[in-house]
Amino acid sequence: MSRRSTRTVRVRISAALVAATVLAVLLVPPLVQLDQQAVDLSSKLLSPSWSHPFGTDDLGRDLFLRCVYGLRVSLLVGAAAALTATVIGTAIGAIAGALGGRADRALMRLVDTFSSVPHLLLGIFIVAMFRPGVWPVIVSVALTHWLSTARIVRAEVLSLRARPYIDAAISGGASRWRVAVRHLLPAVLPQAALAAVLMVPHAMWHESALSFLGLGLPTHLASLGNLIQGARGSLLAGQWWPTLFPGLFIIVPTLAIAGLAGAWRERINPRRRSELML
């Protein structure tokens, strides 16, 4: 198989998995008339079988349903955090790149300062101070994830400012605002959108780590991290499935989104194809 077609296959598989994830998250809750919270102690901790493909947890709840609902919570929180982070990052990156000079230096020092604190630790600190709730988690993830977007957008704006069409627009009498909205923003948006999509798995990962430490979402919102945290007792008793499946529900969407976003990046930056991105 040639390199070209392997790449196409990979993109198709990724696209199918992303579509499956989105459909499962959107359609399973309304279509399946089963209560994910339904406790059935007579069927607790059943290993995976045909009637319960992922088995059941220590309260007899079906793990497949729990995982789908968990993915829904994690994806929503991840997407909200990624969106907030992208808006902050794009605004700061665009202001730094467009103004230049002292404002640029000050904002970039701010970015340096933020990136000197390990993200999870800063997240833990914010969550510990404002606990408990969904908003502290979203804010803490957003506040630690806007840095790369700010850097990318600033670099993009800097390179755009040197282009002839921007000069042409300015000498044609376009206002600052018009240059920013009509010429800079549309050119920056694809990069910002790509950064936002790539950030969703990161944000999900971050949220699940916080929830796993018992500092994230409240336990009644069963995110994937909460599921793994809740399964620790069963794991020590030898039941592996309540731990294994929620983790797979983090890994598979992450890989699928990375695969799709990789193809998208190649399309918008064809020259950077060989560069390694993690």
Add this chain to the structure above:
Amino acid sequence: MARLAGRRLLFAAPILLVVTFGVFAIAAASPFDPVKAYAGTAALGADAETLERLRDNLGVDQPFTSRWWHWLTSAVTGDFGQSSVLRQPVAEVIGERLVWSSLLCAVAFLVAVLTGTVLGVLAGRRPGSLLDRVVTSAAYSLEAAPVFWLALLAVWLFALQLGVLPAGGLTDTASEQVTFRQVASHIVLPAGVLAVSQLPWFTLYVRQGVSDALAEDPVRGARARGLSESTVLLGHALRSGLLPVLTLVGSRVPELITGALLVESVFSWPGIAAATVEAATAVDFPLLAALTTLATAAVLLGNLLADLLYGLFDPRVKFSDM
């Protein structure tokens, strides 16, 4: 080189200042009440006068900027305040735990770097080969896997199913003393999992470096001179391919700290990370503030290390230019 180190340290000082200031500002903006946190459940039964006296003693009524300044001036002398959850000076808490965290991180990092180099060279030797595809896919999958999940599965497999390694802690519960044998057997799982979590990026970068270097002129020249394959691979390709990776080692400190935090909490390793989670759960502000500052200092130190390594291994870089 000393001048570069000095200059970088000068840049690091304001960052540390801003971070500590930010920590105090966040705490001031939060609904968190230091008096209740300090008194714990005793605050429920205490009369208003006692709480008022405590409030006065802790200096809570002052604006956060002056509390920050007070904290900063005593922190310089090594006094980071009193941890309310552990009822022990913060400096003491950190002092006892830093050794174990450093040991864990050092072992894990060493294992990750050695294994990553071997796997990276094997995969980068023939890009597109079966081995390369297996290593690359495994690396990407591992990179996506949450480290705490890997740690839990490792506990299940090695401690519960196979019963070959202890599931957590520093020593057996029955043992009173910390012996080398005990620590050695208890560190295998946490260090192994932490190493596995750091392995993917290192392997992928070495692979990229080696496969790029194999296409360059010096390697072609070495092949033309008839040097053996291992000399070409290890003496030429690896040497130039490893350069960019070495500089990344220092900049991976935040990821190492994050990984250690999660691994320590799964394995009940008595390190700094376990204390962080405890401090966060109990909203122990003095301990959290000190730990955040310490982690930031570690990251800045890692960046400095990255710069120094770069200059040390690449003779083309002059320190005076940096």
